[in-house]
């Protein structure tokens with residue numbers, strides 16, 4: 001898992017590091033990293049470095065200072081550098097002097113559109129970690145006329161560093177260079193950041209435990225249940241699925257299918273869609289009700305269940321079964337309407353709640369808001385459950401405060417029934433004994449991987465995501481040396 005630190009933590013780490021480094025050293029390390037990345041982009045996009053044209057958009061803080069120093073380094077490689085000063089009276093003095101000495105041009109905002117029209121690359125040094133709100137009017141107007149590739153210093157200006165939200169105008173970067181640590185914006189708003197490149201400024205020893213973690217292929221490969229010599233159909237965990245209704249048999253088929261495709265163990269189904277499930281998945285033992293289904297090691301409850309009396313009793317029954325439960329869709333709505341259902345639960349049995357934003361609002365009484373990480377964390381604590389908040393980024397919070405994020409590759413999962421598939425996958429991982437926070441995070445990661453593999457550039461349905469689960473598991477195992485060995 002890759003660590004992510006909030007701006008408060010990064011600033012504190014930088015302050016500690018600055019006590020041990022010469023003044024200005026950190027900025028120069030950061031700026032040198034920006035110049036290296038800029039040169040790489042110039043080679044790629046303009047076919048040359050020397051004699052190409054770079055425009056620096058320079059705000060009134062240290063972010064602008066980074067851009068100015070990077071411009072000075074680029075001058076040494078023969079680049080024609082022009083700095084547009086957005087806050088002339090607050091421009092970083094040493095950086096400005098360095099660029100002047102190196103032979104860079106300095107222009108005011110009025111000349112911005114003209115120099116931008118000639119640019120091979122634009123460096124966004126408008127605002128960094130101190131950013132609040134969208135771009136101010138002058139910066140917004142300039143950002144609007146940019147046509148060249150954009151390299152953002154630390155973050156694309158106008159996006160919130162800690163939530164990734166954009167209110168108003170913001171830069172859209174092709175590449176973002178981050179210093180010393182990944183910050184929340186880099187994983188919560190990848191569409192604005194483009195490719196994120198890390199520049200080491202020596203912070204690692206000062207950072208401590210991350211605030212968020214990003215799931216990677218190796219994490220999935222390390223925990224995905226693979227049958228071993230001693231295994232039979234029971235030892236790998238039996239997943240129970242209580243989903244669907246006469247009106248929504250499809251949800252039952254998708255959820256059950258996802259559990260079938262995810263692991264080699266057994267899947268049992270309980271509900272009025274038993275016949276449809278059996279017809280599509282002959283390996284599943286399907287019965288009418290939770291009480292006569294037999295032993296399972298986890299339950300998935302909710303997709304297509306309906307919110308009537310039968311659904312409510314089903315939720316009560318699985319919550320009191322003493323095994324880990326993944327509560328999705330209608331089961332989340334039932335808990336929102338009848339919170340007493342949670343009394344049926346043994347507090348020591350893992351519970352995973354998987355709401356999307358509207359279900360979250362019903363459950364918690366408030367929208368997730370801008371800070372989805374904080375919202376998921378608070379809900380996890382309140383319900384003593386792992387809360388997986390769906391969205392373009394999936395956020396998975398544990399009651400102990402740990403948070404996992406999955407960074408999406410496209411929006412292919414914005415399709416009907418994809419949540420049903422996810423809950424079946426999480427249920428299968430829970431049945432195999434995977435701890436709930438990991439099961440939810442890794443399930444979401446492989447779900448997104450399956451979508452990307454199935455899509456290959458064209459819209460897909462949930463059935464195709466489901467069919468791609470084995471390929472996604474193969475892919476994460478192949479990407480990770482640990483996974484390949486097993």
Ligand SMILES: NC(=O)C1=CN([C@@H]2O[C@H](COP(=O)(O)OP(=O)(O)OC[C@H]3O[C@@H](n4cnc5c(N)ncnc54)[C@H](O)[C@@H]3O)[C@@H](O)[C@H]2O)[C@@H](O)CC1
Pocket residue numbers: 014015018026027028030031059060061062063064066126127128129130131132133134135136139153154158179201
């Ligand atoms: N602290 C350090 O040791 C290091 C800091 N570095 C750089 O320093 C940056 C942080 O610098 P600062 O704290 O000086 O602040 P910034 O450069 O992020 O912001 C400067 C000022 O911009 C204004 N501003 C805020 N929101 C704005 C908006 N939406 N539109 C326009 N202007 C806005 C504010 O008045 C703010 O004080 C980092 O992002 C990084 O680029 C790097 O040089 C690495 C080392």
Ligand SMILES: [K+]
Pocket residue numbers: 063124125126127128152153154155156157
């Ligand atoms: K920036």
